[in-house]
Amino acid sequence: MARVVVDVMLKPEILDPQGQAVANALPRLGVTDVSSVRIGRRIEIDFTGEADLDRAREIADKLLANPVIEDYEVRLVEGAEVA
């Protein structure tokens, strides 16, 4: 089994209310040295055969990320990281 991870994050100029909510809650935990929190998606794709990065990129582009508001990165995960 081979795994590809796609990280999808909101583009920097798009407001992230969830991240903001977490950031706003931090001082209550006594944390004051965080300048920003952004929350995106981590998508793990397991291929039946060999991991296909191009395929994964295509899936990310068409389906996993919305290019209007999101950027994505695709990467192969080597053995160890696959639980």
Add this chain to the structure above:
Amino acid sequence: MARVVVDVMLKPEILDPQGQAVANALPRLGVTDVSSVRIGRRIEIDFTGEADLDRAREIADKLLANPVIEDYEVRLVEGAEVA
């Protein structure tokens, strides 16, 4: 600026309806060699000063992950990966 990334994923035994819905949609995009898709969250925490992994772990535990159903991993991101 220093960045810590927290990856939060559902525990393996927990149902992931999101991932399942995406996996079911893939054949329509012509993708048939994917065996499973799991969707979690990727959270980027930027510290004003030095990155504080322990701090990040505490935030993850209290705010970012739901330990009842989720596992998380905290890691430092080196210069290059910080956009």
Add this chain to the structure above:
Amino acid sequence: MTTQQSGFAATDVLATGSDEPDTVERAEKSPDDLQPYGDLGLKDDEYAKIREILGRRPTASELAMYSIMWSEHCSYKSSKVHLKQFSEKAPKNVRMLAGIGENAGVVQISEKIAVTFKVESHNHPSYVEPYQGAATGVGGIVRDILAMGARPVAVMDPLRFGAADHPDTARVLPGVVAGIGGYGNCLGLPNIGGEIVFDPCYQGNPLVNALSIGVLPVERLQKKEATGTGNIVVLLGARTGRDGIGGVSVLASATFDEEAEQRRPSVQVGDPFMEKLLIESCLELYDAGLVSGIQDLGGAGLTCALTETAAAAGTGMRVWLERVPLREASMSPTEILASESQERMLLIVTPENLDAVLKVAEKWGVWATAIGEVTAAAEDGTPGRLHITWNDHVVVDVPPGSLADDGPVYNRPFREPNDLMLLQADRAETLPRPSTGDELRATLLRMAGSPNLCDKTWVTEQYDRYVLGNTILAQPEDSGVLRIDEETGLGVALSVDGNGRFARLDPYEGARLALAESYRNVAVTGAEPVAITDCLNFGSPEDPTVMWQFSEACRGLADGCLELGTPVTGGNVSFYNQTGAAAIHPTPVVGVLGVFDDVSRRIPMGFPPPAKAGGDLLFLLGE
């Protein structure tokens, strides 16, 4: 004590010491194997009775099944003797098409149309994991409604939380509300009412009750009986995973304490999208006449559905467990039988209809798998046996009725709580009354500041009340009102109410008052109240004073129903709502259903909103 949550997973191996499952053959050969029945919540005499029924020790899978089906939650072993009154005292009612004993009561409201409604609890799971606990509570009650042949058309949610300013309430309340909204909204069911009450007695034990109502053409009423030798047993819906294993017997049938931490893996995750597909496929199957019997999979999973459908018909059943579609291939037969994975239904279909059934399932994108067949009762009329294999190993061979119907019944001791006289002596008349302007002002401010009187829109705005386009009254009205038939204007009103403080002072009167309040709320909309459902939330039945509260509340509710002429059509008992030795206030929650012949004549509780205003006359009654 890791037993409870891992108990089922471990029993197979415990019993055999190998990867092979424990089989009937092995059970016969090793009668003296020690079995962890105590850890699974079974008492010594209960275990002895199982051995007597089977004439041998149970296999690991059988043991798990008995522990589930004989748990308080499934067997009503402590409540049965008291619940009987609801049938015995029930006023005659020609409208009732199905009553206590079915998944939900069914009430005919016109020549062609019936409605079914029921309230259930999901208290403990919602404390452990508020979002998913509440969400799957909605999912569960909706499947009960669906199993009767009805299209679910609305939900309501009576809720109780601890103190509003307690930090844990800040964890539980938003999660519960988001879970109820998240699931109900995604199913497309309007939320038409509920309750939110704060009281410190619910701090470690919030109450999350969920009510659903559905509509069916009278002739579409479904049965759960697995009739017809040779008929096929089909599992429909989500794949089976390790979720919620041990949930029913563990979470709902024992006192809830710090060990909750360890039980967390039994949390179930809901998939409302799958449930929506399940609803649409079941309705299509009903309308095409493809279903001979159906039962939802709820708290006790396959165990409950297999035994109840077979027991109800007196037939037997042959099940090939390895055919059950799994999320995790490594699941043991016991785990498959005990899993509480959500969004599943069990269908009985004739062999000729199987293909058509599979086609409908495929159209909606849900799994459908033939996992077994109905077998005959013995020639002499003795009910058939439930015979389950897993890869050719016989793991279960039991009389289904022994699980579903012949569970233990307890007539538990009860006695009045010691503090009751004191509580009752402290009468309202002795409370200080404001006599000066300042005191009056202070009283008013205190009331205005009470969380129990606060505006509930923070909660209710998170619920869709418009979907389906038939909601006529919803929050903040006294009752939810729905249009049922666009052509005739037939409609219903529904209210759910309860007051734990009243019931603590006097459980008999408290139950009657809950009924009266709910009844009034329905009546003032202009509807005719016709039927009742109830959720009885109490502490541990092993505490005689709780048992007294319970018996009094049942008596009160049954008497009240008789006086008002409205039958109890179904409901739910939730025991063990306590933290340590401290039980919650006894909290019977009563839902009343009313009927309108012409729902356009409903009466809202206030002035019409500005957009609709105009022409109403105001009357002052009295002097």
Add this chain to the structure above:
Amino acid sequence: MRIGVVTFPGSLDDGDAARAARIAGAEAVRLWHGDPDLHGVDAVVLPGGFSYGDYLRCGAIARFAPVMESIIDAARGGLPVLGICNGFQVLCEAHLLPGALTRNQHLHFRNRDQWLKVEATGTAWTNGFTPGQEILIPVKNGEGCFVADTHTLDALEAEGRVIARYIKGNPNGSQRDIAGITNEAGNVVGIMPHPEHAVEALTGPSLDGLGFFTSVLRSLAKDGQLAGGQQ
């Protein structure tokens, strides 16, 4: 006149949209996500709901349904298409409308009766309103916050393509209070609040929603078929 209403797995307000079309005087035709045939309808409504559970992103999976390919083609050819709530999200995902709908800023699902001000009245779905008309329509969404880059927002405003804005409170944090927009041609409209829930005195807060459905009938009647590009 025939108005098609699409059912995706997880569509919820499809029945309501069909009822609204009927009340407005049209014949409602149910379209199935897996069937690319539009059955000769004169207009299409993509209804509210949680298509595919709203998993991943709202509307992201629905956009790939076979029926959408036909609708995208037909919309480019001028077929009037109205996306309500989840339908609006599908239209954005399908790039028939610019921008995107994201998580409400307060992070909650919110259902309330919402005042809107109608702006662009040249579209297939809003020509029965007067510019500046204030209407009351239920809003209910968890991800209804409209976002787009500044350039796109400026263009939408300059070209008069904002069809309605939230007034007396913005329920989800949408940029510039935008509740609905249209494409350049005016045949494709997306709106977050639910006109189909405001078509009957018994069940809605007003009858204002009917205007969307009567508008499309009017423009269809006027043109025989809607001329693309007419504003």
